[in-house]
Amino acid sequence: MTVPLFDTSTPLAPLRPQLLDAMTNVVDEGRYILGPNVSAFEQEFAGYCGAAHGIGVGNGTDALTIALRALGVGPGDEVIVPSFTFYASAEAIPPTGATPVFCDIDPDTMCVTAESVKAVMTPRTKAVIVVHLFGNVAPVAEIEALGVPVVEDAAQAAGTTYVGGRPGSLGTIATFSFFPSKNLGAFGDGGAITTSDAEIADRVRMLRFHGSYDKVTYQHIGYNSRLDELQAAILRVLLPHLDDWADGRRAAGRHYVDAGLGDLVSLPVPTDGADPAWHLYVIKHERADELAAALKDAGVGQKAYYRVPIHRQPAMAQYGAGVELPATDEVARTHLAIPMSPVLSAEQAAEVTETVRAFAGAAV
Ligand SMILES: Cc1ncc(COP(=O)(O)O)c(C=O)c1O
Structure with missing residues (x-):
């Protein structure tokens, strides 16, 4: 699938x-x-x-x-x-x-x-x-x-x-x-x-x-x-229809949790008091690029959106020079967006999770 x-x-x-x-x-x-x-x-x-x-x-x-x-x-x-x-x-x-x-x-x-x-x-x-x-x-x-x-x-x-x-x-x-x-x-x-x-x-x-x-x-x-x-x-x-779609996005996030994805990668954490309508579902993993390649091979969409943070972009050199942002660098390196939409089903979330599990198992 x-x-x-x-x-x-x-x-x-x-x-x-x-x-x-x-x-x-x-x-x-x-x-x-x-x-x-x-x-x-x-x-x-x-x-x-x-x-x-x-x-x-x-x-x-x-x-x-x-x-x-x-x-x-x-x-x-x-x-x-x-x-x-x-x-x-x-x-x-x-x-x-x-x-x-x-x-x-x-x-x-x-x-x-x-x-x-x-x-x-x-x-x-x-x-x-x-x-x-x-x-x-x-x-x-x-x-x-x-x-x-x-x-x-x-x-x-x-x-x-x-x-x-x-x-x-x-x-x-x-x-x-x-x-x-x-x-x-x-x-x-x-x-x-x-x-x-x-x-x-x-x-x-x-x-x-x-x-x-x-x-x-x-x-x-x-x-x-x-x-x-x-x-x-x-x-x-x-x-x-926005609220219904937002509920669909929340449900998709829960499908990943229920499938056990949180045992394999770091899941996104809502800010206190927030109930996010996840626009992108962004996980973190130490070997995010290798995981991305494994997902791609299995036909699972994924994207590292901000691998190079803005302060390191060439156009921002005059503003970014010498700036040290350790958490930004860490998340830029480890993040990966995985499938998310208002209609992402439990089966699809399970499929993605099993692909991640196979990657983790193969890596041990
Ligand atoms: C966080 C954020 N800010 C600003 C923008 C800019 O919006 P636009 O593409 O409509 O100019 C986007 C998306 O494209 C965005 O994701």
Whole structure:
């Protein structure tokens, strides 16, 4: 039995007629930029997250840059960000003029902690980007208690729940990506920003539209970064199903636990109070690359997403030189994503687990 790394098409299949209707309606309506579906989705998504305001933007990377700009981040400022995350989390900082400052993670939750942030704070720290990595939740309240605004990079955490609310409502401002493989994925690029601060929301709307409030006077260097009307129409069909898919992801995680995978590798650890809708199911193993090869040979999807952490990427040389992040390096070396989707069955999880067991047995 082959088991794919993810399955985006099976959950969408029953929704095909609704999706086609939604797209047809956009064509009939003929309003392609910031039309009725964008404003409706903005409200529906903000409501889902538990935030007062939602603003659709072009993608999750723009969402981060615009969120930072809306917080007033600019030249001379520092923004703290983890290095063990998708490259865009840090890539979004230099375009504001600010400097990325990399912090370490908790090797179990794979998210930043208040201690790891505090260790690199300086008087120039203007904001912290925390990443709710793989669907887990970073401790936002503890970090904001340090006296610095938190941008939640929630690109991977749609559908996750937390004792203090959902990702998107935990910090000063939050960003999402609707890249097709995400927990809530569009049929192309898309992103959103949520916040409960009306002034910040207002600045975000202005910045995503060329830095103008009225398209007559341009007082700010902004962006042309809007959620597409067609993508918004699609996302409105999908959003009501997000919680069911999130439950499917949780169930898939339990299937791995029940199959005994935890006896063979380190399983991902939810942060206290978090019930992750696992976007990626990322295990750790001392010989992760050899395990990846064994899984590949058996037809099991796997991927080491961030083998080279961001502070060691060539483009970040000026910010990463001399930075020492032991937990980041360790997790970068040992992590491996294995199959995860809302429809991953107990049989598939058992198959993956048995392949890992055979690898472990052969290695003894
Ligand atoms: C953690 C994280 N941040 C930011 C992004 C950037 O989102 P996008 O690809 O929509 O620009 C992604 C995903 O692509 C991501 O996984």
